[in-house]
Amino acid sequence: MPELPEVEVICRYLKTKICNKKINKIDIFLSRMIKNTKAEDLHYIEGQAFSDIRRRGKYIVLECTNGAVLLVHLRMTGRLVYNDAEKITCDTHERVRFTFDDGSYLAYGDTRTLGAIYFFKQAAEIDIKGYLELGVEPLTPNFTPQICYELMSKNKSNIKSFLLNQKYITGLGNIYVDEALFASKILPTRTANSLNFKECEELTSNIKRLLTESIGRGGTTFRDYRNGEGTKGRNQDYLMVYGRGKENCLICHNKLQSKTIAGRTTVFCDKCQK
DNA sequence: ACAGGAACCTGATAGC
DNA sequence: TGCTATCAGGTTCCTG
Numbered sequence: 001m002p003e004l005p006e007v008e009v010i011c012r013y014l015k016t017k018i019c020n021k022k023i024n025k026i027d028i029f030l031s032r033m034i035k036n037t038k039a040e041d042l043h044y045i046e047g048q049a050f051s052d053i054r055r056r057g058k059y060i061v062l063e064c065t066n067g068a069v070l071l072v073h074l075r076m077t078g079r080l081v082y083n084d085a086e087k088i089t090c091d092t093h094e095r096v097r098f099t100f101d102d103g104s105y106l107a108y109g110d111t112r113t114l115g116a117i118y119f120f121k122q123a124a125e126i127d128i129k130g131y132l133e134l135g136v137e138p139l140t141p142n143f144t145p146q147i148c149y150e151l152m153s154k155n156k157s158n159i160k161s162f163l164l165n166q167k168y169i170t171g172l173g174n175i176y177v178d179e180a181l182f183a184s185k186i187l188p189t190r191t192a193n194s195l196n197f198k199e200c201e202e203l204t205s206n207i208k209r210l211l212t213e214s215i216g217r218g219g220t221t222f223r224d225y226r227n228g229e230g231t232k233g234r235n236q237d238y239l240m241v242y243g244r245g246k247e248n249c250l251i252c253h254n255k256l257q258s259k260t261i262a263g264r265t266t267v268f269c270d271k272c273q274k
Numbered sequence: 275a276c277a278g279g280a281a282c283c284t285g286a287t288a289g290c
Numbered sequence: 291t292g293c294t295a296t297c298a299g300g301t302t303c304c305t306g
Contacts, residue, residue: 075300112283
C-alpha cells in the first residue's frame with residue numbers, strides 16, 4: 001500500500017485537479033468499500049464540490065462544500081486516479097467513481113478491496129479510532145528527536161513494530177521503516193527503549209529525509225502504487241534494503257538478512273546495523 | 275499492555 | 291503448459 005510519500009503525492013495532485021469542481025454523480029460499483037455507513041449516503045455530496053484535499057497519516061481527507069467529509073484509506077492496493085474528460089486513464093478494478101460536471105472524474109480503484117472509504121455528514125462526527133489516534137506527523141516541526149526519544153523510552157516492543165504503529169509516528173509503513181533503520185544503522189530487532197538520544201536524532205533526521213526525497217521522486221512503486229495521474233513513482237530505484245532480501249548489502253557487500261519481524265518481511269544488514 | 279497470528283481480498287510470480 | 295504455494299506499500303480483531 002501507499003505510505004506517507006505516496007499518499008502525499010496523490011493529495012497534492014488531486015488538489016490541483018478536482019478542487020471546487022461540481023460533483024454531478026457518484027457511481028458505487030462495490031458498496032462494501034464504504035465502511036462506516038450505508039453506501040447510498042455518499043449521494044449526500046452530489047451537487048457539492050471537494051473544497052479541500054489533504055493527508056493525515058495515510059488517510060486522504062476530502063472535505064466537501066456542505067461540510068461533509070470523506071476519509072479514504074488505500075490500504076494495500078487502493079488508488080485514487082483523476083481522469084480528464086479528454087484523456088481517460090482507465091483504472092483497473094474501479095470500485096467508486098465521482099463524476100464532475102465537466103465530464104472528468106475521480107476513480108477509486110482497488111484490486112484487493114482491502115481499502116476503505118468513510119463518509120461523515122460533518123467533521124465532528126468522525127469516530128474512526130485508527131484516524132483519531134494517529135500520532136505525530138514526521139514531516140512537521142513537531143517531530144523532534146526529543147519527542148522521538150520520549151515516545152521510545154516508554155516502549156518495550158521492538159523498534160520495527162514501534163515505527164509501524166501509527167499511534168506513535170504516523171505515515172511510515174514497511175518500506176520506509178526498513179529504509180530508515182538501515183540508514184540509521186539500527187537493527188530492527190532492538191527494543192524501542194534501547195535507543196539512545198543520538199540514535200533518535202539520527203533516526204528522526206533520516207525519516208524526514210527519506211520521506212521528503214521520496215515525495216520529490218513521486219513515491220515508491222513496487223507493484224500497485226500509482227499517483228493521482230495513474231503513473232508510477234521513481235523512488236523504488238533508490239531503495240537500499242526493501243525488496244533486496246536475496247541480495248548483498250550495497251554498502252558492505254555482505255548478504256542482507258530477510259526475516260519476519262512484527263509480522264512483516266523485514267530486510268536489514270546485520271553488519272551495518274547494530 | 276502487548277506479541278503473534280488470522281482475517282480481510284485478489285493477482286502476480288516462483289517452483290515443481 | 292499448468293497446477294499449487296507463497297507473497298504483497300495495511301489495519302484490526304482475537305487469543306494467550
